[in-house]
Amino acid sequence: MNDDPARTDEPGRRPRMAVHKFSSCDGCQLALLNAGDALLRLAERVELVHFAEAGPVDPEAAVDIALIEGSVSTAEDRARIVRIRAHSRFLVTLGACATAGGIQALRNFTDGDEWLSSVYARPEYISSLANVSPIRDHVHVDLELWGCPVSGHQVLTAIGSLLAGAPPAVPDESLCLECKRQQAVCVMVTRGAPCLGPVTRTGCGALCPRFGRDCYGCYGPAEHPNTQALGRRFAGLGLVDEAIARRFHFINSQAPVFLEAGQRRRGNHDD
Ligand code: SF4
Ligand code: SF4
Structure with a gap:
């Protein structure tokens, strides 16, 4: 948790929330959108300031809760997650990519340059880090939600707990x-x-x-x-x-x- 609430705790204001995308397929954002009425009810309790797939765009806004989809695979990703962490009170990872690398991390076990050459006609235009890494390798993460995709119900329940000031309970049984x-x-x-x-x-x-x-x-x-x-x-x-x-x-x-x-x-x- 980032305990610098100065920019986000004006009286009477709804908590602000953002959904950020990194290297991913967008499936976890879709799972959230598919929550339907439950998401609409959440939208009455929070101010959704950044969620490009749903409409609002303000990626640099200070927020109470930042949801992160996707893993870090470029230098730009790495700099951006540090900025997001600095202006977010709670940072929550959404799904396998953000929490444990996702499919794109398979290139960590092989020669990434060889893959680039076999997939792209002009691989020199692609700039990526040697390895793909989960968000926790770069910044402190307050809560990790798993799944490919995540369960929209699980995400909304966890957000509800954060808003109520209670620690979210995420099942980890087999x-x-x-x-x-x-x-x-x-x-x-x-x-x-x-x-x-x-x-x-x-x-x-x-x-x-x-x-x-x-x-x-x-x-x-x-x-x-x-x-x-x-x-x-x-x-x-x-x-x-x-x-x-x-x-x-x-x-x-x-x-x-x-x-x-x-x-x-x-x-x-x-x-
Ligand atoms: S965890 Fe799965 S569904 Fe979610 S963004 Fe990554 S690949 Fe897509
Ligand atoms: S009970 Fe059998 S099928 Fe079900 S998760 Fe366990 S090993 Fe897999």
Whole structure:
């Protein structure tokens, strides 16, 4: 929390809120917009000063709550997040990109220049940092919300808590518990699918298992994730070390516990 309220605490004024985009696909902003009536009710309680996808544009405004979508992948991103932090009371990351790198962080495991040359006709026009990084690597983050995309309901609930002066409660139990509550059939037990649910936090409503798919870890690490045991289970299902590493190094690859789990597998130190 930035305890410099001087610019934002005039009496009678509604709390100000901004939504900023960094390197991302806009899906988390869409999840927020899709909240519909609940978002309209929030808009009656806060002054939405910057949310380019919804209308208002004032990226340099001092705010009480700044929501950040996307990760840092350019020098301009890096300078901008420092400026935003300086004029925001609470800074909240929205989703996998902002919280743990997102898909674009996959280039951290390869030769980014080679990718640039194979994708762009004139790669010399592209200027990016060597690695993609989550927001927490650059500034203090007050609250991290996970998911790809985030749950609009979870975002609005967390904002409601901040406005009420209460610490937001974000669930971090394993997805397996939600799977049981939803009475979904376990795809790992019944089909031998390499499901990341045992080490992934709930928040999606067990969407993939309910449709017969294994979890890809969109919501990031659960509390006390035993990635070594799950890696051994995946090996028992027939996955080679590189395939196991890629399961951990996916949407949330820069979450330290997933990063380390994948690196251990690539180093083959997990047996
Ligand atoms: S977390 Fe997923 S949905 Fe959200 S901006 Fe990143 S890629 Fe898009
Ligand atoms: S399907 Fe995945 S998340 Fe659901 S109980 Fe099985 S291992 Fe856990």
